[in-house]
Amino acid sequence: MPALILDNVSKVYAPRRRSWKDRLTSTPQQQGFRALDSVTFTVEHGEFFGLLGPNGAGKTTLISVLAGLASATTGSASVCGHDVVTDFRQSRRSLGVVPQEIVYDPFFTVRETLRIQSGYFGLRNNDDWIDEILSNLGLLDKAEVNMRALSGGMKRRVLVAQALVHRPPVIILDEPTAGVDVDLRRTLWEFIARLNKEGHTILLTTHYLEEAEALCGRIAMLKAGRVVALDTTAALLARVGGSDLEDAFVRIMHDDEFLGVTA
Numbered sequence: 369m370p371a372l373i374l375d376n377v378s379k380v381y382a383p384r385r386r387s388w389k390d391r392l393t394s395t396p397q398q399q400g401f402r403a404l405d406s407v408t409f410t411v412e413h414g415e416f417f418g419l420l421g422p423n424g425a426g427k428t429t430l431i432s433v434l435a436g437l438a439s440a441t442t443g444s445a446s447v448c449g450h451d452v453v454t455d456f457r458q459s460r461r462s463l464g465v466v467p468q469e470i471v472y473d474p475f476f477t478v479r480e481t482l483r484i485q486s487g488y489f490g491l492r493n494n495d496d497w498i499d500e501i502l503s504n505l506g507l508l509d510k511a512e513v514n515m516r517a518l519s520g521g522m523k524r525r526v527l528v529a530q531a532l533v534h535r536p537p538v539i540i541l542d543e544p545t546a547g548v549d550v551d552l553r554r555t556l557w558e559f560i561a562r563l564n565k566e567g568h569t570i571l572l573t574t575h576y577l578e579e580a581e582a583l584c585g586r587i588a589m590l591k592a593g594r595v596v597a598l599d600t601t602a603a604l605l606a607r608v609g610g611s612d613l614e615d616a617f618v619r620i621m622h623d624d625e626f627l628g629v630t631a
C-alpha cells in the first residue's frame with residue numbers, strides 16, 4: 369500500500385455568491401474554478417517526492433485535499449491506506465503538514481505550542497521528543513520564549529516542529545524554505561533528510577528547484593491543475609534535457625513538446 373494515493377482527484381472551487389448588485393444588473397452566475405484536474409499518482413513509503421509547479425498550479429490545493437482541509441470535488445485520496453474523507457482521523461494522524469503560511473497563537477511559548485499540538489493527537493509526556501525536535505531545528509534556546517517574540521524564520525522552524533510532534537510517517541512540506549536564511553535551510557534539510565533515511569515519506573513543494581533536484585528522487589509537475597510530468601528526477605532531466613532541473617522545468621512549462629512527460 370503506497371504512502372499517498374491520489375486517484376483522479378479534481379477540485380472545483382465554488383463560484384463567488386451573487387451579490388444583490390449582480391442580481392439587480394442581471395450579471396450571470398460565475399463558473400467555479402477548477403484548481404485540480406484529474407490528478408492521479410502515488411508516492412511509495414520512504415520516497416522523497418517533489419511536487420513542483422508555477423504559482424497557482426494547484427500544489428497547496430492538493431496538499432489541502434490530502435490534509436482534509438479541502439474536499440475533492442471528484443476522485444479520492446488516501447494516506448497510508450486511510451481515505452482522507454471516510455477515515456479522516458487515521459489519515460490525519462499519519463500526516464505532518466508544514467503549511468506555507470505562518471500561523472501561530474501569540475499567547476504561548478514555543479514549548480507550550482508544541483505541547484498543545486501534541487495534545488491534539490492525544491499525546492502527553494511528549495517532552496523528550498519535543499526537546500529532540502527543538503534541538504534538531506536549532507530552537508532549544510527559544511523553548512520558553514513567547515511565539516510573538518520570534519523572528520519570521522524562527523516561527524517557520526516552529527511550524528516544522530509542530531508538524532513532527534506526533535512522529536507522522538508522512539511529512540508534507542509546503543514551501544518550507546520561503547524567506548528563510550541559509551542556516552535554517554541547511555539545518556532543516558539535514559533534519560528532513562535524516563527523517564527520510566529513517567523511513568519517513570516526504571512530499572515537498574518548493575520554488576527553489578536546485579533544492580528539489582538535490583533532494584527529490586521523484587518529481588511530479590503540475591500546470592493549471594494537471595500533472596504534466598511525473599518521473600524520477602534523473603529520468604526527467606535525461607528526457608527533457610537542459611542543464612539542470614530549473615531548465616527542464618521551464619521547458620516543460622513552456623514547450624508543448626514536453627507536456628505529458630510521464631514514466
Ligand SMILES: Nc1ncnc2c1ncn2[C@@H]1O[C@H](COP(=O)(O)OP(=O)(O)OP(=O)(O)O)[C@@H](O)[C@H]1O
Nearest residue numbers: 381382401403421422423424425426427428429430
Ligand atoms: N479558496 C479558494 N477559492 C477559490 N479559488 C482558490 C481558492 N484557493 C485557491 N484557489 C485558486 O486555485 C488555484 C490554485 O491555487 P493553489 O494555492 O493551490 O496554487 P499553488 O500551486 O499552491 O500556488 P503557489 O505556488 O503560489 O503557492 C489558484 O488559481 C488559486 O487562486
